[in-house]
Amino acid sequence: MLFRTMTAMALVLGATTAQAEGPELVINGEIPITTRAPAPEHMEYVREVMSGWEFRSPETQAFEADDFENPGMIFAEDGRTAFSQPLGDTDQSCASCHESPETLAGARAVYPKWDPEREEVQTIEMQINECITERAGAEAWGYTSQPMTNMSALLASVSRGMPVNVAIDGPAHDTWLQGKEIYYTRYGQLELSCANCHEDNYGNMIRADHLSQGQINGFPTYRLKNAKLNSVHDRFKGCVRDTRAETFSPGSPEFIALELYVASRGNGLSVEGPAVRN
Amino acid sequence: MADNVTPRVRVPSSASAGEDITIKTLISHPMESGQRKDKEGNTIPRSIINRFVTTFNGETVIDVTMEPAISTNPYFEFVSKVPESGTFEFTWYDDDGSVYTESKDITVE
Amino acid sequence: MNLSRRRTLALGAAAAIFLPRIGWADATTDAIAEFTGGADLTEGGALKLTAPEIAENGNTVPIEVDAPGAEAILILATGNPNPDVGTFHFGPLSGAQMASTRIRLAGTQDVVAVAKMADGTFQRASQEVKVTIGGCGG
Numbered sequence: 114m115l116f117r118t119m120t121a122m123a124l125v126l127g128a129t130t131a132q133a134e135g136p137e138l139v140i141n142g143e144i145p146i147t148t149r150a151p152a153p154e155h156m157e158y159v160r161e162v163m164s165g166w167e168f169r170s171p172e173t174q175a176f177e178a179d180d181f182e183n184p185g186m187i188f189a190e191d192g193r194t195a196f197s198q199p200l201g202d203t204d205q206s207c208a209s210c211h212e213s214p215e216t217l218a219g220a221r222a223v224y225p226k227w228d229p230e231r232e233e234v235q236t237i238e239m240q241i242n243e244c245i246t247e248r249a250g251a252e253a254w255g256y257t258s259q260p261m262t263n264m265s266a267l268l269a270s271v272s273r274g275m276p277v278n279v280a281i282d283g284p285a286h287d288t289w290l291q292g293k294e295i296y297y298t299r300y301g302q303l304e305l306s307c308a309n310c311h312e313d314n315y316g317n318m319i320r321a322d323h324l325s326q327g328q329i330n331g332f333p334t335y336r337l338k339n340a341k342l343n344s345v346h347d348r349f350k351g352c353v354r355d356t357r358a359e360t361f362s363p364g365s366p367e368f369i370a371l372e373l374y375v376a377s378r379g380n381g382l383s384v385e386g387p388a389v390r391n
Numbered sequence: 392m393a394d395n396v397t398p399r400v401r402v403p404s405s406a407s408a409g410e411d412i413t414i415k416t417l418i419s420h421p422m423e424s425g426q427r428k429d430k431e432g433n434t435i436p437r438s439i440i441n442r443f444v445t446t447f448n449g450e451t452v453i454d455v456t457m458e459p460a461i462s463t464n465p466y467f468e469f470v471s472k473v474p475e476s477g478t479f480e481f482t483w484y485d486d487d488g489s490v491y492t493e494s495k496d497i498t499v500e
Numbered sequence: 501m502n503l504s505r506r507r508t509l510a511l512g513a514a515a516a517i518f519l520p521r522i523g524w525a526d527a528t529t530d531a532i533a534e535f536t537g538g539a540d541l542t543e544g545g546a547l548k549l550t551a552p553e554i555a556e557n558g559n560t561v562p563i564e565v566d567a568p569g570a571e572a573i574l575i576l577a578t579g580n581p582n583p584d585v586g587t588f589h590f591g592p593l594s595g596a597q598m599a600s601t602r603i604r605l606a607g608t609q610d611v612v613a614v615a616k617m618a619d620g621t622f623q624r625a626s627q628e629v630k631v632t633i634g635g636c637g638g
Contacts, residue, residue, distance in 0.1 A: 115440045153416050169556065170552065170555075170556050171552075172552045172561075172562050173557075181399075181401050181417065182466070184417070184463075187397070187399075191395070205525065236468060309600045319636060320633055320635045321632035321633050321635070321637030322556070324635065336557075337557035337559050337560040338557050338559060340421075340462070340463035340464065352615065352635065352636065355636045391557045391634060406629065411596060413597030423522045426581060432503050446591075447593050450591060450592055450593045451589075451591025451593065452590075453590060453594060454595045455586055455587070455588050455589070455599075456555045456587040458582065458584040459582070459604075460577050460580055460582070460584065460585040460586070460603050460604045460605075461585065461586055461602070461604070462561075462601075462603060463559070463560070465601070465602075466600075466601055467596065467600065467602040468564075468601075469588075469594070469596075469599040469600075470590060470596035470598060471593055471595045472594070474593070476519060491536045493561045
């Protein structure tokens, strides 16, 4: 019943706003998600930025409209459980400093960001590990490990609906430029840059699939393909591998810079993670 | 037992007399099909939830026989009568003999 | 029998094309026969099967069955190595004989539902689902 209603709804919405916009995403009937926005000024070749949600079928899109139907939320909830559990052998938990995950709403939207103490750009995973090692004195989590990805899904989920707004000026600018350089560099035996697929050809088919703009506002993302939560850097790695290149490692300076740059291409879109993709 | 199996259900906390309610259930489980192979080429043995039952005050609402073609993290949505206030019992049966349960109360006004 | 090369090839091709299909069809037919006890099936009745025309990934395909008055609904994926998907048995407190779930499809194929109605008759519905071969995404 629900399934048909949603499909019908998508069709009706599609019909009434047929110009450029399709259906709209509202999570749990209460969190409107901006899935299309005017491109940030720094983008020269794209007028409108679009969440990967826009490129998916009505059935895949529907998974995200309700937290109960979104399998990615299973992992965010595991993250919520971990939030108040002791870290390693310590008596410290995330909740020792942060009363609730909700008090961290908005954090996801501005990462990666410059850390003045460390004088480097930090991803949210690096910030989580800084908390774990320096505040709690526990052992760091693996960059793309399950606990890390669960926690990053939790932090994304409490920021949903807020506009992505990473800073690209000031001290982060050099890292951002490095990320931009990587974005436009052709890698691998196939000699493909990020831009070749996700800027020049979004909306076109790659085999039987629609190429998206490669936005990361919905990460970490539950993929139907592997039925698990996927971190941004793991996805980058998959993309670079598909160009038949030796890839950078998750957590490497290259991927940190690339994440800042790609995130900045989504400034104005809503935080949407954990999203559902194919 | 498969790791980290968490059942979750969505049932309204109240209903009006004579109203049918929609129930959604989701349980985190890999539903290993028995068709896949590991890196060494050995078949990964089947390990699935093979049955799911919902009862209300002891009477059956739905009883589902499940095969490996049910997706990872099995999801069901169905409709129940609620003749009086009472308790839903949800039970998932694993190939390995584990049984996962969840219950929800509902008030009929 | 004196077979020419061409005829041998043609026979081989015919066998290659038809044998596996017969094999799969048999498994589906057997599963239906086991469910119905060999009773006749009618189409176009109260049973409705809803599935996407195109599934972006075969791992998680949402489907819904709805058959007012049914006692049970069997679901089969005719193109899977094993066509059995599941059976919904509706109890006395079932509010509507409908259910949604998510299933695995090994490729483009017909999904079949068979409903056992309260009067002992059986209905059948089917729908083809095209499972796309992904790009990098799939």
